[in-house]
Amino acid sequence: MREVFVAGIGITSFTRLEYPLVEIAAYPGLMALRDCGLNKIDQLYVANMGAGRVNHQTGLASAVVDNLSLTPAGADGIENGPASGASAIKQGFMAVASGLHDVVMVIGAERMREVNNLEATDFVATLTHPMAEYIYGVTLPSLAGMFTRLYMEKYGVTSRHLAMVAVKNHQHAMDNFYAHIHEPITIEGILDSPEASTNNPYVADPLRFYDCCPVSDGAACLILTTADIARKTGKPLVRLAGVGQATDTHSVADRKEPTDLLAVREAARKSFEMAGVKPSDVSVAELHDAFTILEIVESEEVGFFPKGQGHIALAEGATKLGGKLPINPSGGLKAKGHPVGATGVGQAHEIVLQLRGEAGKRQVKNAKVGFTCNFGGFGNNVVCLTFVKEK
């Protein structure tokens, strides 16, 4: 198996973007080509979840490869719900690792705000089980609300811990130009003040407004290649060293213990094993905090903290910038934004910046091993990636 490196990267702001989806997707592709000086690719993957439903478009990858004048390169669309981005990176990894292709562009792109918030929520709910969940009114926020209540009862997590995730990630996003939300918040402001009940209303009890990620448009790109080609670009060398994926039951009710996210555990294990590193070797991680509770749980399931103790590490400051293991220095889905198909590529973009030492004010010092967890459905399809800085 050939080793796989990241050559170039690019990203748009995660926000409301008033451009056609094809142009949103193409933009970070151009940035990534310029970033590494390449002008030709063998294959393009475009991760996207909603183009058929939300943007009246199929064959998005074919449209993007033409928009970028990169024909006759192959082009395919990858859909794995909100984990589409990391799944597309996995395909890119295999394309280079197998020897079939030398230069592979991976773009994640979504334009969710073409529809209103209600319709966007219904669109994301197409991930739920159509007969066991959706017809009973289940949406992703409602699943997350029920999950959070169970987690609180079992492990002692409180609303204050959830708010700490939001405050931390909003703070991190202040130094990320491309983040959706630039709004510093405090525990006092969103939980304790008299205005909290109106500023921070309940969305799906116990989850409140500031526990949920925004609905974002946006796109990000990684160009993957061989060691030889990566070396010639002159950019700091970042290797995609571990790729792990795992699935769990479609319906959450089918799980023996719903508070255990087995697919996260298994995907992370595979990714670390393949990379030959341990969770304790990780310098910086981007976890999938579509809801604040998820950052806490994932930090446990991937092996950073013992089960049930993620909220304690959070409260001690271990996961903020400057802490022992900074999580979501980009602002995470919570504040950087969550254009679903783009998110996994956006997470990888942040990790590459960190390992290159190009993360500016939010740089994690001496970052050598980076990790991403991209969470699909309600944990029924998870992809974890491990990146290593090389000399």
Add this chain to the structure above:
Amino acid sequence: MREVFVAGIGITSFTRLEYPLVEIAAYPGLMALRDCGLNKIDQLYVANMGAGRVNHQTGLASAVVDNLSLTPAGADGIENGPASGASAIKQGFMAVASGLHDVVMVIGAERMREVNNLEATDFVATLTHPMAEYIYGVTLPSLAGMFTRLYMEKYGVTSRHLAMVAVKNHQHAMDNFYAHIHEPITIEGILDSPEASTNNPYVADPLRFYDCCPVSDGAACLILTTADIARKTGKPLVRLAGVGQATDTHSVADRKEPTDLLAVREAARKSFEMAGVKPSDVSVAELHDAFTILEIVESEEVGFFPKGQGHIALAEGATKLGGKLPINPSGGLKAKGHPVGATGVGQAHEIVLQLRGEAGKRQVKNAKVGFTCNFGGFGNNVVCLTFVKEK
């Protein structure tokens, strides 16, 4: 790069299927597992084009892997329009070739008839260029109609040649239990008889009803694996020896010569080169005859006949069962049916049957090299596969 073999295969009837999409997709997966005796996979790919739009479902691959009780295997959706099926096979190829996975299930599935024919046509038109084509009322049949007129004028193809494709493929489908259409037709009946104007009306001049494939539901499956595992199944050995993909401009009007399908030419060239065979080595082929003209043109562009002479070979009987190079023994998209995301896997299913010698009454004698051409958009993203019978 590891060699990649087909272990098991499965298929549903291509027809109107009154089951949920997830169950339609899962069924040939079970058949394929039973076919080869395996009961575990490392990864599932599900090719599908319309679930988000037509079936209110995303994360289809995650749903199918759970339905088949194959968790925690990885699962990803692949979308490349009507070429999604062969694109998914390409991903499966790379997964095994790279060494990342040993057993990969590839399913193509579509349930188009959940909507009416008008809506299905609009759904497929999401492939066209949104600003250069769709807003002017362009659909796939209208593009094909204009293309056919040009081809007739340039190369002397007539309506009679088009009808010969339909008659041949309807005849082939008579011996395919899984085909959508079991209706023998004649040139006399669909062109010359007084009833022809009502039985075979114009859809997009010069294309008539019998020049267009039906709107089908259906699914097909291939299990790909290593040489060692394939040998242990005891099934005849079929190797996926060549994988070629190429793209062309999104808008057909941007092409220098619209009658040249450059992506077909390039994808076929790559596929043959990788397999180390020539077009003249091919024993049997499945080409993408969504419209009759396409079988003729593809038979030229992939290298079976010189440009502009496909219709002559057709008229001489070279491409029918018993001819020099049988094309679409399954009945093709024309009569076997065209559940868009499933089609490329269905084509490969037929080729594997033929190379195994399991094609029954439609068996091509001494079939040793098989070829498929899966055509996305209006030729803007094409995937060609070459299969070789091994000892």
